[in-house]
Amino acid sequence: MRLLQAAHNLVLCLGSLAMLLGTLRELARRGASEAPAGPLGRASFLFCERPDAVAVGPLYAWSYLYYLSKYYELLDTVLQLLKGRPPPHFFLHVYHHAVVLFMAWSWCAYCQSLQWGGLLFNTAVHVLMYYYYFRTVLKLPTPWKRLVTQFQIVQFGFSLLCFLVTAALLATGSACAGTGALAFNLAFNVTLLLQFFGVLGKNDARSGGSKKRRE
Structure with a gap:
């Protein structure tokens, strides 16, 4: 089971890196082909997608691949439960995995503005996070757990x-595409931000208690 979990985490780490680099490449290509518009010039589409946009082409292909990857991530929960215990922070774990599926789907369905900022940052976080999980499963030194939560915040x-x-x-x-989906995404991110602050506080309290016991 340990090797299976390690392989699963490594696949997600490398897959996230591929999505990060692939999206960056396609964003650079689209930015170079965009006509300057508004105060943000060629970068306007990053914050405000055209209302007549259609989810086709290589850039949206990365968004769709990101959406599909969220189904594979559900194995996180399955593998942890097969070990006989739920993942840490189980409610947050299930809530995040369930809602992010709809969020990623709405990116493509509604050509949601701001989606590529979310994709880039989330895949960057996942490169670090799943590498951390990979090392943890193999019982390799991982003294930077707090950094993962801080990066998520x-x-x-x-x-x-x-x-x-x-x-x-x-x-x-x-006029920007997918503003309804964007409002949903905003509310989702706010709830996650509050919950991750709670996780950080609990982790700090636990590590503080461990230090006192050692003293």
């Missing part, structure tokens, strides 16, 4: 900042 904070840019564009009359 930064991810959701960054998402909120990007939303403010999109909100400013909408307020000044820009």
Whole structure:
């Protein structure tokens, strides 16, 4: 079971890296082909997708692959339960995996604005997170657990900042695709941000208690 979990985590780590690099490449290509528009110039599509956009082409292919990868991630829960115990922070684990499926689907279904910022940051987080899990399963030294949670918090904070840019564009009359899906995504990110702050606090309390016992 340990080797199976290690292989699963390594697949997700390398898969996340491939999606990160592939999306960066296609974003650079699209940015180079975009006509400058609005105050953000060629980068406008990153924050405000055209309302007539259609989810086709290599860039949206990465979004769709990201969506499919969320089904594979469900094995996280299955493998952990097969070991005879639920994953740590079980409610957050199940909530995140369940809702993110709908979120990723809505990216493609509604050509949601801001989706590529979320894809880039989330795949970057997953490269670090699944590498951490890979090493943990193999019982290799992993003294940087706190960094993973901190990176996740930064991810959701960054998402909120990007939303403010999109909100400013909408307020000044820009028409952006998938604003309903974006509102749902924003609410989801806020709930995750609050829950990850709770996880960080619990982890700090546990590590503080462990230090006191050692003293």
